[in-house]
Amino acid sequence: MNESPTILSRIKKPADIKLLSIDELEVLAQELRDTIIEEVSGHGGHLAPSLGVIELTLALFKSFDMEEDKLVWDVGHQAYAHKLLTGRADRFHTLRQKDGISGFPRISESPYDHFGVGHSSTSISAALGMAMARDLKGEDNEVIAVIGDGSLTAGMAFEGLNQAGDLGRKMVVVLNDNEMSISRNVGALSQFLSRKMTTPFLQRLKSDVEGLLGTIPKIGDDLAGYAKRYGDSVKSFFTPGMLFEAFHFTYVGPIDGHNTAQMIKVFDEIKQLDKPALVHVMTTKGKGYEPAESDPTHFHGVGKFIPETGLARKFSGSGLPSYTSIFGSTLCNLAERDETIMAITAAMPEGTGTECFRKNFPERFVDVGICEQHAVTFAAGLATQGYKPAVAIYSTFLQRAYDQVVHDVCLQNLNVNFFLDRGGLVGEDGATHHGVFDFSYLRHIPNLVCMAPKDEAELAQMMATAFAYDGPCAMRYPRGTGVGAKVSKTPRKIAIGKGELVREGKDAVIITLGSRVYPALEAAMDLEKEGMDVAVFNTRFIKPLPKKQLLELAADFQKILFVEENALAGGFGSAVLEMFVEEEVLNGHDIKLLGVPDEFIEHGTQTELRAMLGIDSTGMKKVLKEMLN
Template identity: 55%
Template sequence: MAGILDGITEPSQLKALSLRELETLAEELRARIIETCAANGGHVAPSLGVVELTIALHRVFDSPKDKIVWDVGHQAYAHKLLTGRKERFSTLRTLGGISGFPKRCESPHDSFDVGHSSTSISAGVGFAVARDLKKEHNKVLTVIGDGAMTGGLAFEALNHAGELNKDLVVILNDNEMSISENVGALSNLLSRTITSEYVHRAKKDLEAFLEGVPMFGRSVLKIAKRAEESLKTLFTPGMLFEAFGFEYIGPIDGHDIPKLLETLENVKRFDDAVLIHVLTRKGKGYPPAEANPSLFHGVGPFDLKTGKVLKGKGGAASYTGVFGETVKRLAHEDDRIVAITAAMPDGTGLTPFAKEFTDRFFDVGIAEQHAITFAAGLAAEGFRPVVALYSSFLQRGYDQLFHDVCLQDLPVTFAIDRAGVVGNDGPTHHGVFDLSYLRAVPGLTIMAPKDENELQHMLVTALSLPGPAALRYPRGNGLGVPMDQILKPLPIGRGELLEKGKDGAIIAVGTMVQPAREAAAALAADGIELSVMNARFVKPLDADLILSLAETGFLVTLEDNVVQGGFGTAVLELLEERGVTGVKVLRLGYPDRFVEQGEQAELKAAYRLDAAGIAASIREARRPAPARSEAAAPVGEPVPDQPHA
């Protein structure tokens, strides 16, 4: 039997549904989200929490004319299902499928590409100002979670939006704060009352009248506003948002469709800045997600009936886990070590540290910029801060890394998790730019381990340095190598030669070392003997070892970073600086584009960065060079010899 969702091809169809049908639709949306995420993984709990809110938004407003901007996008699955993508929803987060985040190229209903936190209000202000400049008439709505409200960007945008007082609706999706039933009911009543068109217009008329009364009008208005604010503050947290210049409404029950519809219909008539505070429950409708919303915030495939997460690659410990255990171990030996993260204690492996060193662990919320400058302050006072962030999120604190840490040569260690491709979250989360954006910063030591054992030693190395260091490692499990019990700092700027060959050399960094060795073994069977070097350090380079390998006349650089400005570029710069000519260099890495979503192994194979692809690229590079009249080789192909001026 066909359900209501089966008949929905565009959100405007929701306007014809009855209240009972809308509630049935909510159940069907939840079922489809749970079923798909059980197979593909995904952001289950956030999306289940906003099903009724999504229905109400699309029922009351007219997307895509009205702009709905989702913050982060973790909660946009119901939105995707209601906006013409239900037939492809089973491809969610897979190679060639639909994205797990809103994407403008995917649908006109996706107003803005998102994936990183706290951006929605800023974008919404841009949409509202653009609308007014074009003299158009549509609503702009932004949906932001309470977690994203810990980001400074959100408050910068609130400040600007309140000053402009444009027609903008900010919906605060609050799934963490609690409120008692009685207070919640009273707040609902107050909010529904103050959003009625009559009360809203009467309030504006009264304010205008009092502003015009000579001598006493402004004083009376101030007293009236204080009384209103005192009443709101007694029952709600509205004072903060009123101070930013927003009219505050809420909190209201985010799972009560009639209340949501009534509030949104009333707000639709407003023409100034409004913030609606909506209370929701993460994971609503799926007991395992309700019981463990943190796990189901972003989860891999799981058993639909039990909610038990299906096991991935077993055996070796994860790089994240090894980092977490190592920093905890080192903190026992050095009480100067403190650990900092930005709302990711589990994801960065710092939860064990947090439990053992409660006074030396700091989760600053979604505030990477603050995390880094906070660490700089600690380092200036003699501590050894370790800042654990995902590679793609470290981008958000680049100025602080440059200005507050490296410019002052402070001993802050950056533990950069999720370097390289991360999989199904796609281009907003791949960590394939960090070598490029970090390499240009003076005084920063940059390391990447070939395996989980080397990760331990590199963390010790970073913490022994007098200045800043960055240690980058991938998502996923290690190689299962033996783990040393005695940890020692590595010689700075020294790589290691793992294989020796006469026909050239592969210089690999980080987790590309293992596929480099496998590719070299395959090529050896063809009679091509290549050295394999584990670079270890991206900055400073092991110049002596690289130059000795360059004597073979053929070098291959291999990295899980974009080739533009990355490790291979550093090797080219070294050769140019030392006046080395007659060397053919093949740089292998990701191309000058944003890498799509897909499993890590799928993406490495697609970009020929697995062992088979590396071997194939080297075979092609060793063929005789084409005549000069032929087209130039694309990026990633051998760089022809260039005469030096």
């Protein structure tokens, strides 16, 4: 006997959801959870955020017309149910895999993805732009932005709220409040939003206020009557409604984000308004899957796991510690001997390896929330007072604070150290998260020292160098594990602007740094077996370049291969060639550059993407063979 088809299998387009009853929506919610857990357990992904908004997604699709209305998700960590309900269920098994569907909403992927996301706090601004465009064109569709309470801590979200309230355009902002970003939220705003104002408390408060006012001679009864008539104002004063009403938004909430029927009713009513409205929805991150509910930070972005237990699947990895963990332990070691070292992260203590610093030096640790611009200028303020702040941040997120790096740190030549995790290709998170532009956007800033370690030991040495240098430094390092180089607890400093010849040769030279040094060595050793003698030079620094050593290499070698895990435009190879041209040393040289071309690189494993771009050892060997005939 054949099993009856699931409700999810019958959903071919969003409009099909409007035909379902509340009971059927509850069944569909469980089917969505089961599907997401099954698929993510097999290849990793953002599990807890997506599980927390399933009922919210269904309520939005039931109430609004997804063929005409515009739905914008903030960040997009939580969009898996949205993907399953918008014609991508048959491709969901390819999520975050090379040539598969993205882990984030993308305009090019689906007509129901109205705005591409991946970084936080953009939804309100984008939705307001859509609302204004709608009004200018004389259309009447709805525009909805869904933003988490973590994303709401960023200044850009409030810039959008401020403008939206001033313009008064009809739009809906859904505040998905689970008291989490990736880690537990920090800051006064998150504390304000998460205050649990229960109905009994509000009733007692209201009764107490009325009783107090009634005791005032002559005018007490009148005041008490006024308070009774306007009792709702007491509630708005003591709940987040006060904040959003100040932005000229109609505030509704908080409501249960897992009560589909209640949310549908609220959304249906909100659609009748002709001004900005904010619906405050309380959800549980990881809802419906006990391991994710118990540890939402771990299951925010998770690798392969066993769905029955939530335990990570065993894999034949190297067993080596990650660069992130080496950074964190080295930072703690250095801080033990230098009380001026401080650590700053933007809502990612676990992701940046600074959790150990928070435990060991809580008074010198600051999590600023999703506020990268503030993090950089805050660090600059600390540096003016003799401290040595370490801003631990993903390469792709430092892009959001570019002006602060230039104006507030480097222009004033302050001793702020930027440690850029996930430098280079990050893998399955794709184009929004690859850290392939930092060489290009940092190397041209005056006063800034910029470097990249080839292994764990050099990472620790560069950290010691940065803290000893009286000025701004930036060091980028890749996602993943190193090569097993031994790390000293008292790492030595490296001479700034000096590289190292890691392999001698006479036929050609590979000039590289960072994550590409060991693959270059592998390529050179393989070519030696075929009779080709290739040298490898690790510049270590992209700024200042090891000028004298590079000029000597240009004199010794006619055939030069530059390799970098960064955009070729304005990157490392470009920097060296600019110097060669200025010094007029190029004379019939055969020069090739390998790196990231002038395009956005999609998702896939790091191994797949490096092979695709030809920056792995195989790609280097291929180019060198062509150069050496």
